[in-house]
Amino acid sequence: MKxxxxxxxxxxAGLLSCFPARLTGIQRDKASGGLERRLLGRxxxxxxxxxxxxxxxxxxxxxxxxxxxxxAIDAGINYFDVAPSYGNAExxxxxxxxxxxxxxxxxxxxxxxxxxxxxxxxxxSLKKMRTNHFDLYQLHAVTKPEDVKIILGPxxxxxxxxxxxxxxKIRFIGFSAHSVEAAMALMAGFDFDTLLFPVNYATWHAGxxxxxxxxxxxxxxxxxxxxxxxxxxxxPKGAVRKQPKCWYAPFDQPEExxxxxxxxxxxxxxxxxxxxxxxxxKMALGLASxxxxxxxxxxxxxxxxxxxxxxxxxxPMAG
Numbered sequence: 267m268k269x270x271x272x273x274x275x276x277x278x279a280g281l282l283s284c285f286p287a288r289l290t291g292i293q294r295d296k297a298s299g300g301l302e303r304r305l306l307g308r309x310x311x312x313x314x315x316x317x318x319x320x321x322x323x324x325x326x327x328x329x330x331x332x333x334x335x336x337x338a339i340d341a342g343i344n345y346f347d348v349a350p351s352y353g354n355a356e357x358x359x360x361x362x363x364x365x366x367x368x369x370x371x372x373x374x375x376x377x378x379x380x381x382x383x384x385x386x387x388x389x390x391s392l393k394k395m396r397t398n399h400f401d402l403y404q405l406h407a408v409t410k411p412e413d414v415k416i417i418l419g420p421x422x423x424x425x426x427x428x429x430x431x432x433x434x435k436i437r438f439i440g441f442s443a444h445s446v447e448a449a450m451a452l453m454a455g456f457d458f459d460t461l462l463f464p465v466n467y468a469t470w471h472a473g474x475x476x477x478x479x480x481x482x483x484x485x486x487x488x489x490x491x492x493x494x495x496x497x498x499x500x501x502p503k504g505a506v507r508k509q510p511k512c513w514y515a516p517f518d519q520p521e522e523x524x525x526x527x528x529x530x531x532x533x534x535x536x537x538x539x540x541x542x543x544x545x546x547x548k549m550a551l552g553l554a555s556x557x558x559x560x561x562x563x564x565x566x567x568x569x570x571x572x573x574x575x576x577x578x579x580x581x582p583m584a585g
Contacts, residue, residue, distance in 0.1 A: 292534040301342035307489030313345040316554040320348030320355035321542025331362040349375035356394040375406035384423040403436040446581040464494035467529040468575030492538040495530035499576040509543040
């Protein structure tokens with residue numbers, strides 16, 4: 267029997283703290299021994315608090331990809347995310363996910379900023395992923411104001427998303443952004459269903475990166491999906507990159523990773539997607555299954571720790 271927790275409250279005032287233990291304004295379902303699931307904004311969908319990023323199967327064999335997907339499904343993950351820019355991830359994830367497609371929430375992305383280019387990319391992704399629709403289609407990695415202008419303007423990629431939704435190729439429209447400036451401009455220009463955005467304790471406290479975006483997204487009742495929860499910081503100069511799929515240095519020790527993930531999931535967000543390294547993904551899966559919100563004392567600890575960190579993003583953007 268599932269225990270349903272309906273939690274309501276005000277949006278922006280508490281958001282700038284960390285919502286210790288209350289997780290205001292988001293519905294949470296907890297199945298015994300499994301991953302918590304949370305409501306995705308106004309979509310009506312409930313997703314596992316940990317998502318499976320397609321990079322986990324990038325460059326894997328067909329057998330490895332099938333095993334990684336099966337293990338994720340067995341652990342309670344129902345949210346999968348992929349993009350054409352993730353190497354051969356679509357080629358590997360499509361066949362591996364096919365047996366489970368009807369029971370999962372599948373998200374994909376486009377980095378093309380024009381209607382025609384995004385339409386062609388969408389059709390290629392649908393074919394590779396062996397599906398007739400995506401549950402969520404996102405404008406990917408939007409960073410610069412000029413990209414926002416093209417996307418929202420005549421002949422821009424948003425026009426493709428609207429046409430694709432009307433045609434039944436996609437269900438919900440979202441975006442991912444790597445700057446506060448782009449995220450705020452996109453939310454001002456269109457009522458997106460979701461956003462995918464970095465929520466990390468160092469970017470939050472040392473980079474002033476995140477509070478503004480989450481406050482606005484919650485005000486608009488959007489689904490909030492998270493990136494970079496396990497980002498430790500930039501790779502040190504000359505460092506040997508033990509996780510070559512990660513462009514930043516990830517937390518790879520369980521206790522540090524546990525606190526970083528708890529920071530992110532202690533906000534009123536739906537889910538976090540861990541780094542694409544398969545070993546870190548497995549670690550994150552175990553940690554997420556034992557999630558508890560940060561206490562007030564732990565919130566203070568993470569604030570101090572984060573303020574001393576080196577963020578991989580900051581607001582305002584440099585340059």
